[in-house]
Amino acid sequence: MSIAIAMVLVVAGSILFHVLSPWRATPIASNWGFIDDTMGLTFLVTGAGFVAVILFMAYCLYRFRHVPGRRAAYEPENQKLEAWLGIVTTIAVIILLAPGLLVWGQFITVPKDAMVIEAVGVQWSWSFRLPGADNQLGSSDVRYIDTTNSMGLSPADPKGQDDLLIASSELHLPIGKPVKVLLRSIDVLHDFYVPEIRAKMDLVPGVVTYFWFTPTKIGEYEILCAAYCGTGHPQMRGKMVIESEADFETWRTAQQTFEQSRKSDASRDKRASAQ
Amino acid sequence: MTDASVPQNVAPPPAEVPDVDLYHAHSWITKYVFSQDAKVIAIQYAGTAITVGILALVLSWVIRLQLAFPGAIPFIDANVYYQSVTMHGMIMVVYMLTAIFLGGFGNYLIPLMVGARDMVFPYVNMLSYWVYLIATLVLVSSYFFPGGPTGAGWTLYPPQSILTGTPGHEYGIILMLVSLILFIVGFTMGGLNYVVTVLQARTRGMTLMRMPLTVWGIFSAAVMALLAFPGLFVACVMLLLDRTLGTSFFMPSLVELGERKDYVGGSPILFQHLFWFFGHPEVYIVALPAFGIVSDLISVHARKNIFGYRMMVWAIIAIGVLSMVVWGHHMYISGMDPWFGFFFAVTTLAIAVPTALKVYNWVLTLWHADIHFTTPMLFALGFLVTFVNGGITGLYLGNVIVDVPLSATLFVVAHFHMVMGIAPVLVIFGAIYHWYPKITGRMMDERLGKIHFWITFLGAYAIFFPMHYLGVLGMPRRFYEMGETAFVPASAATLNIVITVIALAVGFAQSIFFYNLFKSLKYGAPAGGNPWRAASLEWQTPETPPGHGNWGKHLPVVYRWPYAYSVPGAPEDYLPQNAPPVRGERSP
């Protein structure tokens, strides 16, 4: 008996918790509103299923509890009922799956005009690279990494010379422009995660992964690592600043190119050796 | 009254197994320690599994204390935290749940339920336990090596798992991999036994479709485990070689903390494929036996046949087959070819259909039933609530695009604890309360059992249901401390404290269970052979607890399915599987 009441209370409590909970998804700051919509749809469909199943069960427990003299019915199966239930469930699953797959299709199709940038993960910090005037990123490899070239850019690749290197963990992006983020790790698995843009993707050493999004809201957002990467994992943070096109240009022109950084490093070395 | 549609010209299997086939214990040591009796091996398996399970439970308190009071507990630093997370996960999934369901319940119930005298290869069965025990000891011994156990997370993803930024990279990871390899070897021995016993040693009249669903669940889980564990085996061997010999199976060129490593060209994603090829079926290796056991508990205590037995069997088979081709849903954001997302999302959500049908059939079994609210029944019902809840959140994570924001957050942690942590553990408790009278001959205390149930069920739900919301908020998992983070409100910390307090309370409440377990050994009410008036074969043994060889001189002959409850016209509300049909009575 009490279990029937408990089940009703569990359902009521769960719904109440959902309504009253102050813990909700962060305000979205990208074009992936569809993801939130799909999740909302999933919540409605599955929530209805949960409530229906548990309440029906609670009713059965109350109605068919043992009382002296009761004898259960004998009904091995009811194929028609089972077939119907199977069909209804299949339809519900298709309702969830179809929009999900459509949105996934968009997620993996990067717009042609997307601005390409690169995020580089290392235990335990973020750095970034933006293409220079040629609008292309130069090639890179782990074997080029040294004290003056922490991102491992190919020194010989002309495309890489004008790349803008941002070692400060602070990435600026213009609002309203699709961005394709290339992801590269030079040690272990990391994951580029900004809750407000919904999308995330692993950084895998040895390969370059990517995802894309369009920033839709000006503001500052925290970048976290969402793939466990050792004891410093929670400290691996960065900052993403979404700003107007003009502010972004101002910020971009202030960044150092690969060529400049090597020159300044080289001159510093020279000075150091001269002293 | 015999089944006319069936060819009668073939020889039935013999009703008796000659005594020489059985190994008889000659001394105390061979009877209770190096025993070849499946029932003793079952107790050994379950005892070991529960013991390491308690260790893992204590580790979960370490995790919870750190999350609720970051920095306030002196002995918990980042290393201890990640080591606790890793060991808690690995022990619970592999060394506790897998071992107790297959090694414990499988060993005890399969021979009794199919009417066999023992497992078909008793010696191999004994070896299986001892190898399992050694594997467990190797794992736990890593606490006594410099650097301690590995803190790589239970997924052990390279490159991070064998590099210096991870605690236990000195010996812990090696011991973990060796232990897993041993576990798999030991499990394969046991698994062969479970499968072949079901195939070969069923008694006369016990056709496949007359087996209790518990046997179906354990049998299918054993088959899947035999096919899935090689994935983990290969992954472990190759990772071990990467760690010890410096091969580059999984390790790409990398610069670790400023130092260039010699590895070149390896693929971390290959490890993930191999790991999850095992890892996903593993979920169902734990779930299928639970499905089977819960079906039997509900049927017995609701005095009604399980509804749609055939559908239940098909669903188990369908889930088993499908679960081998869904592993990629753990890797949606791993950087694998995104086109796989379509395939794995479809297969994953397809599993929801047979699983939902099982849930419907459990619930429909309650319709027009005669429900007795015994402790085992309460646990079975508690399983239904937590399983349905955890199952539907699986629909979020299986649907590839919805997984993207939720993956690697506390939503995932809440989901899998609900569906493959709490739900199977409730079944384990229910099953222990249910079969304890058969194993010991005494009943467990019902009052204590009910107290135990209410605290465990409501407490566990209160721990994990709110946790989903922290995940939706975006709080990542495997964070030693959240620190100052703009999007996390202060109230989240309060919720974490509440969850921790409940978790500690629920954890300590388990002592009620253990008190009951040991007290009832001596003071429990005598149970008789069949206290629940159940129809399946294990309750019809001539002795309780069943003696060596289970069945005395003659093996039972089976005349009907195991769910003949409340059959119209029958004098009692159950007909044992081996009760000969009475002529003139209405056949079910």
Next chain:
Amino acid sequence: MSVMGLFFIFIATVAIMWLVRQGVMESPWLEEGEVAHYRRAGGAEPPTAGRVGLAVFLAVAGCLFSLLAAAFFMRGDAPDWQMPPIPGVLWVNTFLLAASSVALQVAVFAARRADAERVKTALLVGAVTAALFLIGQIWAWRELLELRFFASSNAANAFFYLLTGVHALHLIGGLVALARTTDKVRGAERVTKALTTSVELCAIYWHFLLFVWLLMFAMLIGWADGFGAICRRLLS
């Protein structure tokens, strides 16, 4: 991964066909009676537990080797992949293992005819050739190591040692079983049915290991590259 796919489809097909034959689709489970259908084609003798056990074990081992092959092809995509030269002794080894397999098959035929003497000889020949195969494998390892093809220097080398090593371990396990069978045959007056079964089980296991070796050898010398290319095309 397509290797795994093929293997898995094979296992699933066998399992489902068997289940259907056992009547999972029908509902005689609702009937009551002493022996509900117990079907076996043509009154043939039911397989023994040992035989079924071996069949299940071969499925497990097959799964293991398929996974290794899948990993081999997936890792083989990387640009650093460089197969080591194949030691010539492997051809001799292949011949030895085949001979061993043939010898055990001869032992099976002899056991069925209850020819104890010939069983003993054949088992001995089988064991010796298998042992020689193992020595030959060690020889091949030494040769590669002397040429400085270390496991750590290229993943292809590592796979060479891993694949041959895992295969050799299976064969060593088989040799233990074979030794026990030989021991039983030597002690026996005549060839009993149980002995015949043991010999048969050894032979089946040997054929399986020969089959695995042939596929593995094809992979190592590169005859399977075409297959790998097909897999890649299927996946991309």
